[in-house]
Amino acid sequence: TCARASTSAWTRAWVPGASTPAAAVADAASAAASAGNPIFAPIRWGFAASHARGVHGSAARFVDERFTPVLETPEMDAEYEKLAEEIRRSPKKRQRFLLLEALRGTRLKPLIAAEHELLKEEGAYKPRALKTRVIDVNRTCKVTKGGGLMNFTALVVVGNGDGVVGFATGKGKDVAMAVEKAYSRASRSLVYIERFENSTIFHEQEAKHCKTKIVLMPAKAGTGLRCNQIVESICEMAGITDVRAKVIGSHHPHNTVRACFEALERIKSPADVAAARGATVYRI
Structure with a gap:
């Protein structure tokens, strides 16, 4: 457990020259990404982020240097670079939401689990010979204090044009992912x-x-x-x-x-x- 320290003093101790806690975490993420550890950036600077959100005293925890190894990819590196730039340019309320998102690794979940989700949950069998028609795409937006969270639902009909046809719905963070899930489900529920x-x-x-x-x-x-x-x-x-x-x-x-x-x-x-x-x- 660390001794109590002010937000500005802690951020200066971790990232010299940082003007604000949000900028400190953003600079820290960029520094970690350039050092080859983009996946560790939001965890390594978790204490600074918690102070940026107003957490002090007994709620503060020291983050040690022992981390679980995670396979890093260029997509993860680019995502954290994008997140760091978005934090710098966002207003304060939006910065708090983005910092919490970085700490939880929310941005990486689609990158890490996209293929596993399609292969395990939706199945590895995806016949591409079937024709596809997107009937309807619905967008939902969950309003939070940090911004809106978009989600899409797609209704897809597939068939071979010779008596075999099926339909299904799929959900995803973008339209392409929703259509892909719907196609995979529809191809496994065909009728003649x-x-x-x-x-x-x-x-x-x-x-x-x-x-x-x-x-x-x-x-x-x-x-x-x-x-x-x-x-x-x-x-x-x-x-x-x-x-x-x-x-x-x-x-x-x-x-x-x-x-x-x-x-x-x-x-x-x-x-x-x-x-x-x-x-x-x-x-x-």
Whole structure:
């Protein structure tokens, strides 16, 4: 445990010439990064950061020089350089949030765990042959005293254009990460849609999800896709070229996609109906 010391005295002791505690931590991070230890910068200068946030006395802790080795990458180095520059240019309230973020290593978590998250949580199997359509991207912002924290949710439909189709949602710190997660999940939850002559559906089918009702109707060859944009994207991924559809009630993208998939999965071919009844189908 260290003796009580003022903020300015402590920051001058650690980083000579520092004008403010925030600048001291920023300079310390830059110095550690240039010395080849960017991952240790926010930990090594934790005491100065705690004083910059107004922590004194018994709450202060001495940070020793023993650290757990962590694999360093150029991306981590660049991220801490960017963080140090952002701390210098930010107002005081924003500086406190960034200093706390540096101490916790929040900036490095996406860099370190991105590949592991995709391989372990989402699975290593990612077939790139599937076509992709991004149906909806939603952005949320959690307001904190240090600034807004952005998060994105993407709704994606995938398919091979020949009866195989699937959908899923994914969340991430940016749009690309959210779409990648949604694609990975959708590629592992595929369904096969029965089609008549590989162009339309066998019969009219209805489905409802929440306050969204959808009616799918078969159409003759050359009719095309007479439906809204969301249903059109799903039909294209499933390889359906001729169909008419009507969406009744709420047109929310998520409800529309789920209602459409429920309707498509309920479609049965004559062979399926015959097998359920124990009959035999003969083509005349």
